[in-house]
Amino acid sequence: xxxxxxxxxxxxxxxxxxxxxxxxxxxxxxxxxxxxxxxxxxxxxxxxxxxxxxxxxxxxxxxxxxxxxxxxxxxxxxxxxxxxxxxxxxxxxxxxxxxxxxxxxxxxxxxxxxxxxxxxxxxxxxxxxxxxxxxxxxxxxxxxxxxxxxxxxxxxxxxxxxxxxxxxxxxxxxxxxxxxxxxxxxxxxxxxxxxxxxxxxxxxxxxxxxxxxxxxxxxxxxxxxxxxxxxxxxxxxxxxxxxxxxxxxxxxxxxxxxxxxxxxxxxxxxxxxxxxxxxxxxxxxxxxxxxxxxxxxxx
Amino acid sequence: xxxxxxxxxxxxxxxxxxxxxxxxxxxxxxxxxxxxxxxxxxxxxxxxxxxxxxxxxxxxxxxxxxxxxxxxxxxxxxxxxxxxxxxxxxxxxxxxxxxxxxxxxxxxxxxxxxxxxxxxxxxxxxxxxxxxxxxxxxxxxxxxxxxxxxxxxxxxxxxxxxxxxxxxxxxxxxxxxxxxxxxxxxxxxxxxxxxxxxxxxxxxxxxxxxxxxxxxxxxxxxxxxxxxxxxxxxxxxxxxxxxxxxxxxxxxxxxxxxxxxxxxxxxxxxxxxxxxxxxxxxxxxxxxxxxxxxxxxxxxxxxxxxxxxx
Ligand SMILES: Nc1ncnc2c1ncn2[C@@H]1O[C@H](COP(=O)(O)OP(=O)(O)OP(=O)(O)O)[C@@H](O)[C@H]1O
Ligand SMILES: [Mg+2]
Numbered sequence: 001x002x003x004x005x006x007x008x009x010x011x012x013x014x015x016x017x018x019x020x021x022x023x024x025x026x027x028x029x030x031x032x033x034x035x036x037x038x039x040x041x042x043x044x045x046x047x048x049x050x051x052x053x054x055x056x057x058x059x060x061x062x063x064x065x066x067x068x069x070x071x072x073x074x075x076x077x078x079x080x081x082x083x084x085x086x087x088x089x090x091x092x093x094x095x096x097x098x099x100x101x102x103x104x105x106x107x108x109x110x111x112x113x114x115x116x117x118x119x120x121x122x123x124x125x126x127x128x129x130x131x132x133x134x135x136x137x138x139x140x141x142x143x144x145x146x147x148x149x150x151x152x153x154x155x156x157x158x159x160x161x162x163x164x165x166x167x168x169x170x171x172x173x174x175x176x177x178x179x180x181x182x183x184x185x186x187x188x189x190x191x192x193x194x195x196x197x198x199x200x201x202x203x204x205x206x207x208x209x210x211x212x213x214x215x216x217x218x219x220x221x222x223x224x225x226x227x228x229x230x231x232x233x234x235x236x237x238x239x240x241x242x243x244x245x246x247x248x249x250x251x252x253x254x255x256x257x258x259x260x261x262x263x264x265x266x267x268x269x270x271x272x273x274x275x276x277x278x279x280x281x282x283x284x285x286x287x288x289x290x291x292x293x294x295x296x297x298x299x
Numbered sequence: 300x301x302x303x304x305x306x307x308x309x310x311x312x313x314x315x316x317x318x319x320x321x322x323x324x325x326x327x328x329x330x331x332x333x334x335x336x337x338x339x340x341x342x343x344x345x346x347x348x349x350x351x352x353x354x355x356x357x358x359x360x361x362x363x364x365x366x367x368x369x370x371x372x373x374x375x376x377x378x379x380x381x382x383x384x385x386x387x388x389x390x391x392x393x394x395x396x397x398x399x400x401x402x403x404x405x406x407x408x409x410x411x412x413x414x415x416x417x418x419x420x421x422x423x424x425x426x427x428x429x430x431x432x433x434x435x436x437x438x439x440x441x442x443x444x445x446x447x448x449x450x451x452x453x454x455x456x457x458x459x460x461x462x463x464x465x466x467x468x469x470x471x472x473x474x475x476x477x478x479x480x481x482x483x484x485x486x487x488x489x490x491x492x493x494x495x496x497x498x499x500x501x502x503x504x505x506x507x508x509x510x511x512x513x514x515x516x517x518x519x520x521x522x523x524x525x526x527x528x529x530x531x532x533x534x535x536x537x538x539x540x541x542x543x544x545x546x547x548x549x550x551x552x553x554x555x556x557x558x559x560x561x562x563x564x565x566x567x568x569x570x571x572x573x574x575x576x577x578x579x580x581x582x583x584x585x586x587x588x589x590x591x592x593x594x595x596x597x598x599x600x601x602x603x604x605x606x607x608x609x
Contacts, residue, residue, distance in 0.1 A: 099500060104499060129502065138496075145516045146515070154503075154511065157511070
């Protein structure tokens with residue numbers, strides 16, 4: 001809790017944002033690279049060819065409460081796409097809808113569609129195969145009660161990989177990619193829960209990477225992680241971008257600024273706007289609320 | 300943390316006053332202590348009583364080799380009374396073995412279904428039914444063994460008598476199953492949902508989640524459930540007495556009648572003169588049972604602790 005708030009304080013915008021009046025003027029002229037806003041049709045087609053996840057009119061309800069209403073956005077392949085927004089804005093619910101975790105929650109109902117590689121996720125007959133293409137990192141590290149090795153080897157084993165040499169290779173590669181290998185290579189058989197919080201979070205990242213996901217979704221991964229480890233993980237994410245698409249839910253707006261090409265601002269279950277991160281932080285917003293949130297003038 | 304404050308002496312006194320909460324706290328402390336102690340005292344009292352009744356026989360008369368290695372239990376023989384328990388031990392062990400073979404798969408499957416797959420109404424109903432089954436008195440189970448399973452075994456396997464190891468094992472297994480089920484279900488429920496979600500997010504199917512993550516995480520609880528079930532089957536008296544045939548043989552097949560240790564005590568204790576050799580020998584069996592149960596529980600404790608410390 002305190003960790004979080006201090007982190008937020010440290011993140012007061014380094015460059016002061018332009019005045020909101022100017023921002024309103026700018027927003028009318030700024031081009032925001034959603035698929036519809038692209039000028040030339042050739043470029044548009046190219047952009048659509050690389051759309052990894054397309055969300056259309058997505059709404060999520062828990063019983064009678066609405067967690068998300070009518071969100072439409074595209075996430076391009078090999079980009080880091082950030083989602084920011086205050087608590088209860090529906091960020092986690094959005095992620096759960098993408099890898100179809102709604103099936104686990106009997107009170108969660110989803111309408112609209114999510115296209116993964118252009119195919120509606122609800123037409124996938126084998127949701128497990130879909131989930132294997134999507135790695136998830138939860139806000140608090142969920143170390144399964146297994147050894148470090150078994151934690152990382154779980155996903156490949158679930159897919160039926162049994163050959164020890166192959167498993168060793170996957171475990172080592174995943175731990176290296178998550179910048180954890182050097183710290184744990186001598187104690188792979190120790191319980192994962194004996195690691196420090198920051199190491200555990202990197203372990204869950206390694207676990208998510210062990211399945212070679214096409215999309216990596218991180219939900220406020222730095223809540224329980226110190227600033228130094230956060231920076232290390234951020235470096236890892238920048239590397240990973242070459243190989244996969246990353247959806248980053250964060251409540252540290254500066255984290256979005258550091259990492260994401262584009263950022264979406266969620267508020268009370270609504271997607272207020274999606275824009276180039278740089279432009280948003282320069283004040284080129286379409287909605288005053290986005291600017292208020294970015295500048296920390298909220299609630 | 301003492302701070303030099305110019306508070307009046309009365310104030311400092313009041314700070315340390317024994318107020319109502321303090322007395323209530325002390326009172327409950329005492330009450331809890333007495334409750335805890337009385338449990339120990341009762342157990343100790345029972346042990347001392349049983350030991351006192353049987354110790355004379357154990358120390359003076361008992362032939363240890365005969366007691367453990369002879370199958371001949373002839374306490375009323377006019378020529379030479381023998382007190383061998385081997386047949387009863389073997390019978391009890393055989394029945395317990397079958398009971399576990401019946402109860403463990405049944406109850407673990409039921410627990411997994413209730414905890415992991417059943418939802419809403421169905422789950423609540425199943426739990427109520429399991430509780431109801433657990434509440435059936437053992438004499439009723441014995442009756443079921445006598446009147447239902449006995450003729451069933453005779454018809455199905457074409458054997459002369461259906462009161463045997465198989466019958467008693469089935470009955471005890473069915474009897475222990477609801478208890479094992481509900482403890483095992485608690486153990487599964489204690490596994491945090493975050494584990495399940497993490498595994499599902501990795502693309503594990505429902506069943507993979509259960510056997511790769513939930514079962515390993517719950518192994519402590521499942522083990523205690525199993526051991527408690529064994530203890531229950533081992534110590535059960537009434538139902539085995541009615542369903543086992545009560546015949547003194549070392550069983551060589553599931554269709555042999557046997558006599559359980561517990562059933563022997565129950566059947567004979569009322570008819571022996573207090574203080575006689577026979578009476579004392581029965582208490583020696585009691586001590587024997589007590590020791591075995593104690594060992595089972597201890598080993599369960601050690602296993603669980605060992606796993607925890609790993
Ligand atoms: N399992 C659930 N059952 C009922 N309501 C839920 C459930 N999960 C989320 N909600 C509700 O849905 C809304 C959105 O929640 P969500 O977790 O998606 O927000 P969030 O943006 O991730 O918030 P935070 O930043 O605090 O994690 C909230 O009003 C929340 O109360
Ligand atoms: Mg959330």
